[in-house]
Amino acid sequence: MKKLEYYTFFKPYDVLSQFTQDVPGQKTLSDFDLPIAKDVYPVGRLDRDSEGLLLLSNDKTLQSKLAAPIAKVWKSYWVQVDGAINHGAIHKLKQGVTIRTKKKEYYTLPAKVEIMERPEGLFDRNPPVRFRKTIPTSWIKISIQEGKNRQIRKMCSAVGFPVLRLIRVSLAKLKVETFKPAHLSKVDYENIF
Numbered sequence: 001m002k003k004l005e006y007y008t009f010f011k012p013y014d015v016l017s018q019f020t021q022d023v024p025g026q027k028t029l030s031d032f033d034l035p036i037a038k039d040v041y042p043v044g045r046l047d048r049d050s051e052g053l054l055l056l057s058n059d060k061t062l063q064s065k066l067a068a069p070i071a072k073v074w075k076s077y078w079v080q081v082d083g084a085i086n087h088g089a090i091h092k093l094k095q096g097v098t099i100r101t102k103k104k105e106y107y108t109l110p111a112k113v114e115i116m117e118r119p120e121g122l123f124d125r126n127p128p129v130r131f132r133k134t135i136p137t138s139w140i141k142i143s144i145q146e147g148k149n150r151q152i153r154k155m156c157s158a159v160g161f162p163v164l165r166l167i168r169v170s171l172a173k174l175k176v177e178t179f180k181p182a183h184l185s186k187v188d189y190e191n192i193f
Contacts, residue, residue: 005040006189007056008174012181013125017045017054029056032182044171047150051125052077052168053176055192056184065193066172067147073172074112076143078119080129080165081156085115085138089159093142099154108155112143122167122179129164137164 011017015027019041029042036056043055043062055062066073093113098105116139129137138161142152153163169176172192177185 002039002058004059004189005037005057006059006062006187006192007036007040008177008185008187009034009054009056010176010178010181010183011046011051011054013051014048016048017042032184034184036184044147046168047153047166050166050168051181052166053171053174054168055171055174059189062192069146072145074143074145074170075147075168076112076141076170077152078116078122078167078169079140079142079152079156079163080118080137081140081161082135082137082164083161084136085140085161087115089161090115090140092159093140093155097155097158099148099151099158101148101151101154106148108148108151109144109146111155112141114141115139116141119167119179123181125165141169143170 015029015031018028019030021028021030037058039058040056043057044066046052046054065071090113093111096108096110098107118139144151152166156163174187174192177183
């Protein structure tokens with residue numbers, strides 16, 4: 001019986017959460033010298049332009065355990081949005097909003113949302129987030145129990161605050177240990193759920 005392995009990886013910006021390269025020159029997880037077995041793959045994913053916690057494992061049952069609607073696994077994100085977000089937008093995000101996914105309208109489940117300061121110790125993104133003198137940016141923490149394609153981005157756009165930067169900071173019981181891009185840590189299964 002093979003040994004099951006579990007890792008957290010801080011996925012940098014502009015990297016696909018896969019090991020294969022679909023487009024020449026596009027960065028993937030294979031661009032990092034990760035000391036993991038060949039049968040270890042991402043569980044779930046983060047978009048190329050998102051950063052943060054990515055779970056890697058060779059446990060083929062883990063994806064369904066995390067993604068099953070009955071599991072109700074929380075995922076939390078720090079989100080920098082364009083503009084000074086207001087309490088009205090926060091209220092809408094908490095209640096759920098209508099987004100488009102797979103060419104259909106979808107009403108999101110209620111989310112946990114709060115306004116926050118820029119996270120302490122967070123590195124500047126490379127390339128940097130665009131800066132405009134006349135339009136401020138703000139930060140929120142948002143936690144959801146579902147994972148539609150680009151859901152956080154679509155939710156924030158639906159309330160008038162496009163996402164500039166998106167960082168997943170927790171998944172189930174796992175939390176980002178460090179803000180060092182490409183940081184890999186081995187974890188025990190018991191620490192996931």
